[in-house]
Amino acid sequence: MTNIVVLVKQVPDTYSERKLSGSDSTLDRESADAVLDEINEKAVEEALKIKEAGEGEVTVISVGPDRATDAIRKALSMGADKAIHVSDEALHGSDAIATAKVLAAAVGKVEGFDLILAGNEASDGRGAAVPAILAELLGVPQLTYVRQLTVEGSSVKADRETEDGITHLEANLPALVSVSEKINEPRYPSFKGIMAAKKKPVETLTIADLGIDAGEVGLANAWSTVVEASPKPPRTAGEKVEDEGDGGTKVAEYLVAQKLI
Numbered sequence: 001m002t003n004i005v006v007l008v009k010q011v012p013d014t015y016s017e018r019k020l021s022g023s024d025s026t027l028d029r030e031s032a033d034a035v036l037d038e039i040n041e042k043a044v045e046e047a048l049k050i051k052e053a054g055e056g057e058v059t060v061i062s063v064g065p066d067r068a069t070d071a072i073r074k075a076l077s078m079g080a081d082k083a084i085h086v087s088d089e090a091l092h093g094s095d096a097i098a099t100a101k102v103l104a105a106a107v108g109k110v111e112g113f114d115l116i117l118a119g120n121e122a123s124d125g126r127g128a129a130v131p132a133i134l135a136e137l138l139g140v141p142q143l144t145y146v147r148q149l150t151v152e153g154s155s156v157k158a159d160r161e162t163e164d165g166i167t168h169l170e171a172n173l174p175a176l177v178s179v180s181e182k183i184n185e186p187r188y189p190s191f192k193g194i195m196a197a198k199k200k201p202v203e204t205l206t207i208a209d210l211g212i213d214a215g216e217v218g219l220a221n222a223w224s225t226v227v228e229a230s231p232k233p234p235r236t237a238g239e240k241v242e243d244e245g246d247g248g249t250k251v252a253e254y255l256v257a258q259k260l261i
Contacts, residue, residue, distance in 0.1 A: 002056035002151060004047045005110050006080065007103060007118040007131075008040040010064050010071035014123055024219060025226035026093045027124055029065070036071035038186075039119030041078070043179050045186035047117050048079045050151050057081050059113075061106050063091065063099060069202065076197035077189035083202040084109060090207055093219025096125070100133035102217065105210035107138065109203075115156065116176040120145055131178035141171035147182040 012018045016032035047058045060075045060083040062068050072083045084106050091102065107113060116138075121128035135142035147166075148159040156175050160167040161182065189197075207217060215221060241250045255261045 002050055002054060003110065003112050003114045004050060004056055004058045005107055005113045005116045006040070006043050006047045006058060006060050006075065007116065007134075008044065008060050008062045008071055008075050009037050009119075009122050009124075010034050010062065010068040011037045011122055011124040014038075018124070019231065020226065020229050024093065025229050026219060034067060034070065036074040037119060037123050039121070039123070039179070039181060040071075040075070041186040042181065042183050043117040043119050044075045044078050044080060045184050046149060046179055047115075048187070049184070050115070050149075051079075053151075059084065059110050061103065061110075062086070063102050063106070072202060073197050074189065076200045076202075077193040078187060079193060080200075082200055085202055085204045086207070086210065087204055088206045088208075090214040090218050093222060094217045095222035095224050096127050096129040096133060097223055098217040098221065100130050100137055102207065102210065102212060103130070103134050104137040105212055106205065107134075109205070109210075114173045115151065116140070116174070118176070118178045120178045120180055131176060135176040138174075138176070141175040142178070143169045143171060143175060144178045146177050146179050149177060149179070149183065 012029060012032035013035045018032050019028050020026065021028045050056060051058055058080040060072055060080045062072050062083065063086040066087055068087065069085060072085055076083060086102055086106050107116065118131045131144060132142055143156065143158045143160060145160050145162055146158040147161045150157045154173050156171055156173060156177065158169045158177060160169050161180060207214065239254065241247055
């Protein structure tokens, strides 16, 4: 039996306009539609495939505000068995290190986990650091940027793809694996799955429940901060080229000036 934990995050829809809050330069999560991050859907799908290949249980863990339950229910409707939702106002503005500490404490609530699955990076922060920090805090092997995964008995094998090529990795369980966008194509929740998700258990915890002090998390205790931010400038009108028999030359001169050729 494989006991799998999947880390999921609710993020602003990438098709919406995303912006920072004017008061503290944190992500303004109310300004855009909130969705389950696509890379997390792939992590959930991979967990379900492992579960369906044998016996197992899939627990979803998410850190986020109250409305993050929508993302959790999406993962449950895909087929995950239960969830843990860490929600606490003190977490606002937490950096990757604090987030990993909270996740480590939440994972500790899952008895006897064998495998932790996560996405390589969230589409809002793009830090790609939390999985590695979490693995270090838990003292388990980490296999990152995984495009193919196999669990065999008490070990896990993976193909890790980076700009340098593909590396074949193997580690003993328990282990943490972060997946890339090439790992799979996630399933769509069925109507039956959506209805079943409403009855699946979701345990809501605060940082106090996890034994974490407020002085360890939040914007005031972050190791990184946004010093300055400005919205992207509006698009300017393009340059119009009148073709008087020399249009090709003018286009070529423009491309040379832009150092494109």
